[in-house]
Amino acid sequence: xxxxxxxxxxxxxxxxxxxxxxxxxxxxxxxxxxxxxxxxxxxxxxxxxxxxxxxxxxxxxxxxxxxxxxxxxxxxxxxxxxxxxxxxxxxxxxxxxxxxxxxxxxxxxxxxxxxxxxxxxxxxxxxxxxxxxxxxxxxxxxxxxxxxxxxxxxxxxxxxxxxxxxxxxxxxxxxxxxxxxxxxxxxxxxxxxxxxxxxxxxxxxxxxxxxxxxxxxxxxxxxxxxxxxxxxxxxxxxxxxxxxxxxxxxxxxxxxxxxxxxxxxxxxxxxxxxxxxxxxxxxxxxxxxxxxxxxxxxxxxxxxxxxxxxxxxxxxxxxxxxxxxxxxxxxxxxxxxxxxxxxxxxxxxxxxxxxxxxxxxxxxxxxxxxx
Numbered sequence: 001x002x003x004x005x006x007x008x009x010x011x012x013x014x015x016x017x018x019x020x021x022x023x024x025x026x027x028x029x030x031x032x033x034x035x036x037x038x039x040x041x042x043x044x045x046x047x048x049x050x051x052x053x054x055x056x057x058x059x060x061x062x063x064x065x066x067x068x069x070x071x072x073x074x075x076x077x078x079x080x081x082x083x084x085x086x087x088x089x090x091x092x093x094x095x096x097x098x099x100x101x102x103x104x105x106x107x108x109x110x111x112x113x114x115x116x117x118x119x120x121x122x123x124x125x126x127x128x129x130x131x132x133x134x135x136x137x138x139x140x141x142x143x144x145x146x147x148x149x150x151x152x153x154x155x156x157x158x159x160x161x162x163x164x165x166x167x168x169x170x171x172x173x174x175x176x177x178x179x180x181x182x183x184x185x186x187x188x189x190x191x192x193x194x195x196x197x198x199x200x201x202x203x204x205x206x207x208x209x210x211x212x213x214x215x216x217x218x219x220x221x222x223x224x225x226x227x228x229x230x231x232x233x234x235x236x237x238x239x240x241x242x243x244x245x246x247x248x249x250x251x252x253x254x255x256x257x258x259x260x261x262x263x264x265x266x267x268x269x270x271x272x273x274x275x276x277x278x279x280x281x282x283x284x285x286x287x288x289x290x291x292x293x294x295x296x297x298x299x300x301x302x303x304x305x306x307x308x309x310x311x312x313x314x315x316x317x318x319x320x321x322x323x324x325x326x327x328x329x330x331x332x333x334x335x336x337x338x339x340x341x342x343x344x345x346x347x348x349x350x351x352x353x354x355x356x357x358x359x360x361x362x363x364x365x366x367x368x369x370x371x
Contacts, residue, residue: 007059010037010336010345015084015178016365018076019043019060022089024133024158025166025194026117027056030087032171034059035336036345041079041361042352043067049354055333059348061357067098075367076100081109082365085174089117092127102189112187113177117170119161121193133158136165136194142202149219149226165197220271222246228277229254229268232307233285240307241285241293254302258284 012033017040019030027050034040040060047064050057063079065072077100080086086105088095095101095116102114119136120126134155137143142161147154170192177188209216218224225231229251230244245251255265264280267273285293290306297304308316314325314332325332329350336345362368 007346007349008034008037008039009343010035011340011343012175012345013037013343015039016082017041017085017087018079018083020086020088020090020095021045021048021050022117024089025162025170026087026089027054028163028167029115029117029170029174030060031056031058031348032167032336033085033174034348037343038085039361039364041083041358041365043076044354047354049356050351052329052351052353053331054351055328055331057351058328058333060352061361062352062354063358063362064355067100073099075362077105077108078367079362079365080105080112082367083109083112084178085113085115087115087117087170087174092118092122106187110186111181113174113181113190114187115170115174115177115190115192117166117192119166119194121196122191133161133194136161137198140165140195140198140202142198145205145216145218145221145224147218160201161194161198165199165201166192166194169197169200222269226271226274226278227268228265228274228281231278233282235285235290235293236287237289237291239290241290241297242305242307243281243303245301245303250301250303253300254297254304257297257300257302260284 015033015038017030017033017038019026019040019042021027021042021044030040030042035058042057042060042062044062044064046066049062049064063075065076067073067076080100088100096104105112105114116122118127119131120129134143137155137160138153143153143155145153146156170190173190173192177190181187205216205221215221219226222230230246232240232242234240243254245254251265251268254260255262258281260280265273265277268277288296293304294306298306306316311332313319319325323335325334326347327333328347333347335347339345359368
């Protein structure tokens with residue numbers, strides 16, 4: 001028995017997924033499903049398995065197939081016949097040319113949820129062009145709102161597009177389609193485009209802009225980092241802290257702890273006053289180290305947090321108390337989220353090599369005969 005099978009548990013236990021190896025959001029979505037108990041067979045190209053340190057590939061078994069070979073294509077189709085979900089992240093038309101498009105698969109397995117992950121979507125003028133996270137979030141208006149005023153917009157890693165607008169919406173679509181199938185008995189195609197998901201993530205900002213509650217733009221939006229009460233500050237040791245007391249009652253706590261001049265923040269919502277407010281707070285936070293500020297402010301309602309480096313996060317008392325991280329294969333990585341009271345998920349086994357465990361999985365799926 002492989003590690004991937006032995007460790008499966010969670011609310012998706014019993015769901016079978018056929019994943020075509022790709023990059024970025026599709027593998028991350030598959031990791032989320034595997035963490036929740038889904039049984040996933042990953043189709044790899046021979047000799048092209050993932051880096052064993054890339055935790056987004058954990059919890060699956062692999063088949064190494066050359067889909068241009070008739071016998072390997074036949075094996076892949078037979079696995080799709082037994083699957084509940086198929087995940088692919090190629091450019092539009094690639095799966096069709098391989099003989100694995102939605103019409104071809106649904107003719108054999110009409111209950112299958114066919115999940116397609118792309119940046120631009122299956123249709124539209126850009127559908128067949130290359131792109132990356134920065135391009136997708138640029139087109140949706142998200143990128144323009146990030147970074148320091150007067151400087152070029154700053155990409156927020158690839159969290160907003162690939163993983164937020166892409167992988168999470170793909171996972172949501174898959175689970176929604178599986179739920180609908182319990183009523184209709186039919187599968188369907190999911191066109192999960194990063195531009196669609198990122199545009200959806202921007203719903204809140206479009207709403208507050210239209211309502212007049214705030215203006216968009218990095219100099220006037222209080223969530224963009226320029227408001228003195230929502231931003232980051234350097235400390236005496238060169239480390240940073242983050243404060244976000246948007247509500248007056250929480251800002252009052254921060255003001256009391258820092259002994260702020262009330263007159264300086266009398267009209268704190270006016271962007272015209274933000275520069276002076278930031279200068280005042282910057283001077284105060286520069287007087288002590290990050291740990292000293294934590295001792296004074298952490299655990300209060302001042303909406304304060306230290307800005308931790310990635311390697312520091314697992315050691316913070318709150319993160320450690322919740323057991324948010326664990327170590328596997330020499331790599332510190334997060335446990336499954338969210339948490340379930342009755343059917344908790346469990347982080348899958350280490351990323352497997354191309355072809356590892358795949359034949360065992362095919363036997364369990366009744367694709368091939370058991371020895």
